[in-house]
Amino acid sequence: MKAPLPVSLAQEDCLEAVLRLQQAQGAARVRDLSAALGVHKSTVVAMLKRLAAQALITHARYGLVSLTPAGAVIANRTGARHELIREVLVKFLLLEPAAADANACRLEHALDTAAHQRLREAVSLAAARPRLAASWRRALRARLKAGGRGQGSA
Amino acid sequence: MKAPLPVSLAQEDCLEAVLRLQQAQGAARVRDLSAALGVHKSTVVAMLKRLAAQALITHARYGLVSLTPAGAVIANRTGARHELIREVLVKFLLLEPAAADANACRLEHALDTAAHQRLREAVSLAAARPRLAASWRRALRARLKAGGRGQGSA
DNA sequence: TATTATTGTTTTATAGATCAAACAAAGTAG
DNA sequence: CTACTTTGTTTGATCTATAAAACAATAATA
Numbered sequence: 284m285k286a287p288l289p290v291s292l293a294q295e296d297c298l299e300a301v302l303r304l305q306q307a308q309g310a311a312r313v314r315d316l317s318a319a320l321g322v323h324k325s326t327v328v329a330m331l332k333r334l335a336a337q338a339l340i341t342h343a344r345y346g347l348v349s350l351t352p353a354g355a356v357i358a359n360r361t362g363a364r365h366e367l368i369r370e371v372l373v374k375f376l377l378l379e380p381a382a383a384d385a386n387a388c389r390l391e392h393a394l395d396t397a398a399h400q401r402l403r404e405a406v407s408l409a410a411a412r413p414r415l416a417a418s419w420r421r422a423l424r425a426r427l428k429a430g431g432r433g434q435g436s437a
Numbered sequence: 438m439k440a441p442l443p444v445s446l447a448q449e450d451c452l453e454a455v456l457r458l459q460q461a462q463g464a465a466r467v468r469d470l471s472a473a474l475g476v477h478k479s480t481v482v483a484m485l486k487r488l489a490a491q492a493l494i495t496h497a498r499y500g501l502v503s504l505t506p507a508g509a510v511i512a513n514r515t516g517a518r519h520e521l522i523r524e525v526l527v528k529f530l531l532l533e534p535a536a537a538d539a540n541a542c543r544l545e546h547a548l549d550t551a552a553h554q555r556l557r558e559a560v561s562l563a564a565a566r567p568r569l570a571a572s573w574r575r576a577l578r579a580r581l582k583a584g585g586r587g588q589g590s591a
Numbered sequence: 592t593a594t595t596a597t598t599g600t601t602t603t604a605t606a607g608a609t610c611a612a613a614c615a616a617a618g619t620a621g
Numbered sequence: 622c623t624a625c626t627t628t629g630t631t632t633g634a635t636c637t638a639t640a641a642a643a644c645a646a647t648a649a650t651a
Contacts, residue, residue, distance in 0.1 A: 389547035
C-alpha cells in the first residue's frame with residue numbers, strides 16, 4: 284500500500300481544496316474550487332473529470348463535488364503535510380504565516396515520505412525541548428534583526 | 438530585475454543539468470542530458486528547442502549545448518539553491534546525502550526567494566553557533582535512534 | 592574506406608493543464 | 622411565471638512534457 288496512483292500536483296491540490304471547502308462550508312462547488320485554485324472554471328471541470336475517472340471524487344452534473352474514500356486518503360495526507368510544513372516554516376524559519384502557507388502549498392508535493400517523517404520528528408523534538416527550540420528562534424531573530432531588511436531580499 | 442522569464446520546472450532542471458555536465462565534463466550532449474534527467478532523447482531535443490527559443494541556451498545541430506548568459510544565471514541560481522537545500526536537509530534533518538539530494542531536486546523549485554533567504558540565514562546561523570547546532574543534531578539523533586526504524590517509515 | 596554502433600533529429604501521438612467564448616442550467620428577482 | 626444573474630458545461634485552442642519509431646548524421650573500428 285505505497286503508491287495508490289500517480290496523482291499530479293494539480294490534482295493533489297484540487298483534492299486538498301475539495302477537502303478544505305467541505306470542512307469550511309459543507310460542500311465544494313466548481314466556483315469555489317476555481318477561486319481556491321486560481322484557475323478558470325473550465326479548467327476545474329476538466330480536472331474534476333480526470334479525478335472522477337480515477338475514482339477520487341464524485342461529481343454530479345451541476346451538482347456538488349465529493350471525495351471518494353481513495354480521494355479522501357490523498358486529500359488528508361496532502362493536507363496534513365501542508366500543515367506540517369507550514370508549522371516548520373513558522374517555527375524554525377520564522378516565516379510569516381502567509382508566506383509559510385504559500386510555500387507549504389508547493390513544498391507539500393516536493394518532499395518524499397522519509398523527509399516528511401523527519402519534519403514530523405523535528406516538530407516533535409522542538410515540542411519536547413522547548414528551550415532548545417527557543418534558543419534557536421532567539422538566535423535567528425537576532426540575526427534577522429541585525430542583518431536583514433524585513434523579508435524581501437534575495 | 439525580479440523575474441527574467443517564467444521558466445518551467447523541467448526547463449530549470451535542464452539548465453541546471455547543462456551546467457553540471459559542463460562543469461563535470463566540459464560539455465553537455467543530448468545523450469547526457471537524457472540520462473541526467475531521466476527522459477527520452479527526443480524529449481530533450483524538444484526541451485532544448487524551447488530553451489533556445491528563449492535564448493537560454495545555444496545548441497548547434499548534432500553539436501554541443503551551451504548556456505547563454507541568461508541561461509547561466511538561472512542555472513547557477515538553481516544550482517545554488519539545490520546545494521543550499523541539500524545542506525539544510527543534511528545538517529538539520531540528518532537525511533542521508535542521497536536522500537537529501539533527491540529531495541533538494543524538487544524543493545529547489547518550490548521555495549520562494551524569501552524562504553531561500555531564510556534557509557541561508559539558518560545555515561549561516563548554524564555555522565555561527567556550532568554548539569547550538571550540535572545540540573539540535575544530538576537531540577534529533579537520539580530521538581531517531583529511540584523511536585525510528587532506519588529511514589523508511591511513513 | 593566500408594561497416595557497424597552510437598548519437599541526434601523528426602515525426603507522430605498522447606495526456607495534462609490551461610484559457611476564452613459560446614452555451615445551458617439553476618437560482619433569484621420582479 | 623418571466624427576466625436577469627450566477628453557475629456550470631462544452632467546445633475549441635494552445636503549450637508543455639512526454640514517448641516511440643523511423644530516420645539521419647557522427648563516430649568507432651575492422
